[in-house]
Amino acid sequence: MSDFSPGQRWISDGEAELGLGTVLSNDFRSVTILFSASQETRTYNTRQAPLTRVMFGSGDRVLSADGWKMIVDESRESQGLITYVGEDEHGNPRELPEAKLADTMQFDQARDRLLTGQVDRNDWFDLRFRTLHHFQRIERHPALGLSGPRIDLIPHQLYIADEVSRRHAPRVLLADEVGLGKTIEAGLILHRLLLNGRIERALILVPDSLTHQWLVELLRRFSLDVRLLNETQSQAHGLANPFETAQLVLASQDWLFANPHRQEQAEASQFDLLIVDEAHHLAWSEEESGASYQCVERLSSKIPGLLLLTATPEQMGLASHFARLRLLDPERYHDFARFKEEEQHYGEVAGAIDALERLPGDADAREAINAVVDDRDSQALLATLANPEADAAQHESARGQLREALLDRHGTGRVMFRNSRRHVGGFPERRLHRVSLEMPPAYRRVVRRLERDEDYLDELLIESEMDYPDVLIYPDAMYRALSNDPLNVEPWWHIDRRINWLLERLSDDGEEGFANDKVLIIAHHRDTALGLAEGLRVLGGIHAPVFHEGLSLIERDRAAAAFADEEDGSQVLVCSEIGSEGRNFQFCRHLVMFDLPQHPDQLEQRIGRLDRIGQKHAIELHVPTFAGSPGERLLRWYHEGMDAFSAPHGVGSDLFEAFGDALADALLDDDSLNEIIAETRTLFSARLAEQDAGRNRLLELNACRPVKAEAVIEAISELDHDxxxxxxxxxxxxxxxxxxxxxxxxxxxxxxxxxxxxxxxxxxxxxxxxxxxxxxxxxxxxxxxxxxxWEHPLTREMMGRILDGTMGNTALALLRHPAISSGRLMAELVFRTHCPAPRSLHLNRFLPPTAVRVLLDESGANLTGKISFTGLSQNLQKVNKSLARDLIKSRHDQLRELLTQGESEAECELPSIIEAGEKRMREQLDGELARLQALAEHNPAVRDVEIDALSRERQALSDAMEVTRLRLDSVRVIITADPKGR
Missing domain, CATH: 3.30.360.80 (Dihydrodipicolinate Reductase; domain 2)
Known part of the structure; x- marks a missing residue:
């Protein structure tokens, strides 16, 4: 147990990069140390504190907090505190209390270990030097944070991840269509921000049904250790805040949104990033907002970074979409009417971008572009592009620069990323198989009475306690609800011909059958899914797991795993509507929609469980309906009105808002339905045209810029093949x-x-x-x-253990060479740049720890440029530790002189290292700062706080680099010996 006193200076054995620490307080149990240079505070158990007291001896050089240096002659101690006595660089006598030592000083462990005879193996020394070399190289690599995850190199995902993770406290909406990989994009962003130190803590909120899937994906793809938090675990922590128990916390939205106390704890937990999946469920209107929206709004006001994920950003209409953007930037998106007005101008910008391809020969194209560019640089590019005398290379360069400028400066593209399948490409064909079946008498009896008697609908709604139009679309649910009817004596699955059709297909090994394939079946209601599975078992002997909202998380995962197992798994999985959100069943190609959802976006979510990137087969969509039923009419509206089964179109919400009520009224009337289908088709075509010309066109162009995406992929591939x-x-x-x-x-x-x-x-x-x-x-x-x-946890751990500890920082070896006489001494010194700075600055991208190698012979001659590290290492032989200690003891004074001279030689390299780091920083950040400032004049989506943060970051990096110092990282003593072993 060490004696601690406030004001003493200590350094962390395991975290030397923190710099020099000061004891703030202590008692018989703990000691608290402030590391000012790194803005970190640590509390240690006094009996097991991994700390070393900083005590300098005669001849050592020390640095004061005021910037002057001193060579120590002696020291004196009073009440546990040391005062150093010596001379400054001008020869003046000075005294320096240890409390006034510079926080940026590092305790030189290698020197002290060597001079006390502590030496490691030569291969440890070699590995340490190579580790430092590789760490310096990888930390500066543009693919850092993106190359390690276990993912395919898909351009739009990597472009988004690279673009967003470069920002300070990114706040964006990831709104790719179903199956394009929003979860992977969010995981990539999270992984990179953690790896480069931009963030330290994140809170991830997902629907209850997806918590385990997120947990597995983050671990399997990104090697991220996430704590899944629920009420049971929270209560296990007693009065402590459960959100403070882990760096990464994953929680169910259902649980958190219903618990105000836990919300308060989450708000107080100082997270750096908030991720919210299925964000379209957050209810908001201009009049009021739901509890879920209010919770996320409060959290996002305290957490700097925010990622919202939704495949259907406008499922609840334009107001709902505005509500998501309002969470991202409440200052920018505060007026819904103004937002709608801005939306109307995006068509002009999209038209201008398309017009770029028609220059230089098209005068109308130039006029269209000229209408939306108003700055001098863009006008100059337009003039070049419109100049028929410019060559093809000049035209192409101007066209590319102008396209980038237009995309940067207009619309919501900076805060919203939405890729469509049409834009990404490579998706399989969808094939619709319509199956018309005879309606069971029990169902037909009710439908016919509804067609004849208008008042019977009201009676049916009251008697069944069902909503409208559910009572029409889901006849099995209606049948169950009317259980008091004396004619309803059999289970619904016993009379429903859809069950018989399924059983036939599941046993048919022909072209129309499912016998050799996995089949996913989705029904709207849980009771329908349960009854369907029971019918398959009783009538056909088929045991199908069921996936529904009433199951526990473990039970749902078990059901999904049983379906996914290729060899011993179930052929069929039956899901309620909850199965259409979040789960990935792309290994399956047959989807049976036992019934149809009312909303087009839910229909697309169902199909999106199979139709995803990586699907290798055409998607077979099977929809059994009853002839002349409301369900068959709903199918017609989807198929004939909006071509909903062929591909995602992104306009389903608009069409449902326009025709949903009229459609419900027409489910019993073919004439009315035909009119609605015609009107729907007209509006559908108009909306697609608007998308092509307006905001969606801009979003697609902005969500993946191919040239930049390809550069990211090339950088990752370079590390893949390193x-x-x-x-x-x-x-x-x-x-x-x-x-x-x-x-x-x-x-x-x-x-x-x-x-x-x-x-x-x-x-x-x-x-x-x-x-x-x-x-x-x-x-x-x-x-x-x-x-x-290079990013795998095992690799990072081994590199960290080497660089942060003493492993291999001293060694002694023999060199046998005929050209060198025996008994001579050389010292191989490796210095490392050190710059204490907050990890959030990510200083390493510009100035990572950099090795400076100095090789001196016993006369002080510098041999660094003549003998390489690899060439020397290959000719060295090990020495047993007892002999090594004797050799070091016998050359003690000589080694001290070489250590001092080596430091002077290495210091000569430091200015050029710092200058190179500052140059890299200026080239990147000055350009980015100028770009953001220019964009802010045109695009209000560029936040002032982002520009201010980047400006402060640049200044902080510059200040940090100025105090960069070299410290001895490792030293190897080399003794020459007779090559014949004499």
């Missing part, structure tokens, strides 16, 4: 004590050896370990295989 990674992993695994066995086909199995160092991710002594590969495609094809990359 030949240094396998060599580095092999060396590191050997040193950390992990056995690696080649299994063939590029797969290896990693297993802990008895000598393995503890604490490696996925590797626990006594357990089997895991299989892994470096190949992205192979990892994607096998869920049981992990993909090793």
């Amino acid at each position: 030949t240094a990674l396998p060599r580095y992993i092999e060396r590191a695994l050997d040193i950390f004590g992990v056995d690696s066995q080649e299994l063939g086909a590029g797969i290896m199995h990693l297993q802990p050896s008895p000598q393995m160092l503890d604490g490696l991710p996925g590797l626990v002594k006594g357990e089997e370990g895991f299989s892994a590969t470096f190949d992205r495609a192979r990892a994607l094809s096998r869920d049981d295989i992990q993909r090793l990359s």
Whole structure:
């Protein structure tokens, strides 16, 4: 147990990058240390504190908080605090209390370990140097944060992730159509922000049915350890705030929205990023907002970053869409009427972008573009593009720059990303199979009476306690509700011919049958799904798991897993409507819609469970209806009125708002239905034309810019094929004590050896370990295989353990060479740049820890440029530790001199390193700042807070780089010996 006193200076053994710490307070149990340079505070147990007291001796150089330097002659201690006595750089006698030491100073562990005879293995020293080299290279790489996740390299997903994750506290709406990968985009953004230090904590709110799916996706694809929080776990923490128990918290929206106390705790937890899935369920209107919306609104006002996910941003109409944007930026989106007016002008901008392709020869095109550009730069580009004497390269360059300017400066594209299948391409064909069946007598009896007697509908609604038009569309539900009817004596599934049709298809191995395929069946009501499964079991001996809202999360996952298992899984999965949100069943190609939902967006969500990126087959959509029934009429409206089964069109909400009530009234009248279908088709065509010309066209163009997307993919591919990674992993695994066995086909199995160092991710002594590969495609094809990359937790952990600890920071070796006489000494010194700065600045993208190697012989001659690190290492031999300690002891004074000289040699390299880092920073941030300032004059979606934050970040980075220092990272002593061993 150490004696602590306020004002003493200590450094963290495991987090040396925090800088010099000051004791704030202590008692017999704990001590609190402030690391001012890094803006961090830590509290440690006094009996187990991983801390080292900073105490300098004669000859050591120290730096004061005021910037002057001193060489220590002696020190004196009073009441636990040290005062250093010596001379400053001008030879003046000075005293320096330890409390006045500069916070940016680092305790030089390598020097002290060496001079006390503590040396490590040579291969540890080699690995440390290579780790520092690779870490410096990877931290500056443009693909950092995007290359590690287990995903396909899909352009629109990577473009969005790259664009959004570059922003300070991003607040965006991810609104890609169903199946285009919004969850992957959100995971990529989260992963990169965490990896580069932009954020530290995130809260993820998803529908209850999707919590486990998100948990598995974040772990499997992104290797993110997320805490799933519910009421049981919250109560287990007693009075403590359960949201403070993890870095990443995943919670059910249903649970949190219904619990004001837990909401208050979440608001007080200082998250950096909030992710909300299925955000279209947040109810809002100009008159009032729902409890769910109010909860997210309060959270988003306290949490800097916000990602809203929805495939149907306008499911509840334009006002609902405005409500999402209002959460992202309440200052920008505060007036609904003004927002609607802006929407009307997007067609002009989209038309101008399309007109770019018709220049230079089309005068009308130039006029259309001229109407929407008003700045000097854009006018100059337009003049170049319209100039017939400019060459093709000049035209193409001007066209590209002008397109980028128009996309940047207009519309909601900066806060909303929406890709459509039409824009992305590569999706399978959808095939509609309409099946008309004879209506059961019990159903027909009710429908015929409804057609004859207008008053009977009111009686039916009262008697069945069902809503309108559910009572017409879902005859099985109506049948169940009228259980008191003496004629309704059999279970509905016993009389419903859709069950018989299903059983026939499931046993048919012909072209029309399902016998050899997986089949997903979706019904609107839970009771329908349960009865359907019972009917399949009783009438056909088919055991089908059921997925519905009444199941627990584990039961739902079990049902989905049973369906997904290719070898022993169920052929059929029966879902209630809840099965149409969030779940991915792209391994299946047959979808049976046992009935139809009322809203077009719900229909699209159903189809989207199968029709996703990665689907390799045409989607077979089977819709059994009863001839002459309201359900058949609803099918006609979907198919003939809006072509709903062929592809997502994004206008279903508008059409339902326009015709939903009239459609409900026409479900018993073919003549009225024909009129509504005709009117729907007319409006459908008009809305598609508006989309092509207006905001959706702009959003599509902005949501994936191919040139930038391709650059991101190229950067990721460069790391994917980095030949240094396998060599580095092999060396590191050997040193950390992990056995690696080649299994063939590029797969290896990693297993802990008895000598393995503890604490490696996925590797626990006594357990089997895991299989892994470096190949992205192979990892994607096998869920049981992990993909090793520079970002994999195992790689990051090994690199972190090396760089943050003392492993390999000292070594001694023998060099046998005929050209060098024996008994001579060399010192190989590796210095590392150190710049204490808040992690959120992500300083490493411009100035990561950088190695400066200095090789000196015993005369002080600098041999760095003559002998490479690799060339020297290959000719070194190990020395046992007892002999190494004796050799170091005998050359103590000589080593001190070489350490001092080496520091002076390395310091000569520091200015150029800092200058290069500042240049990289200026090139990127100055350009981005100028771009944002220019955009803000045209596009109000560019927030002032974003520009201010970027300006402050630039200044903070510049200030941090100015105090960059070098510290000795590692040192290897080399003794020459007779090559013949004499």
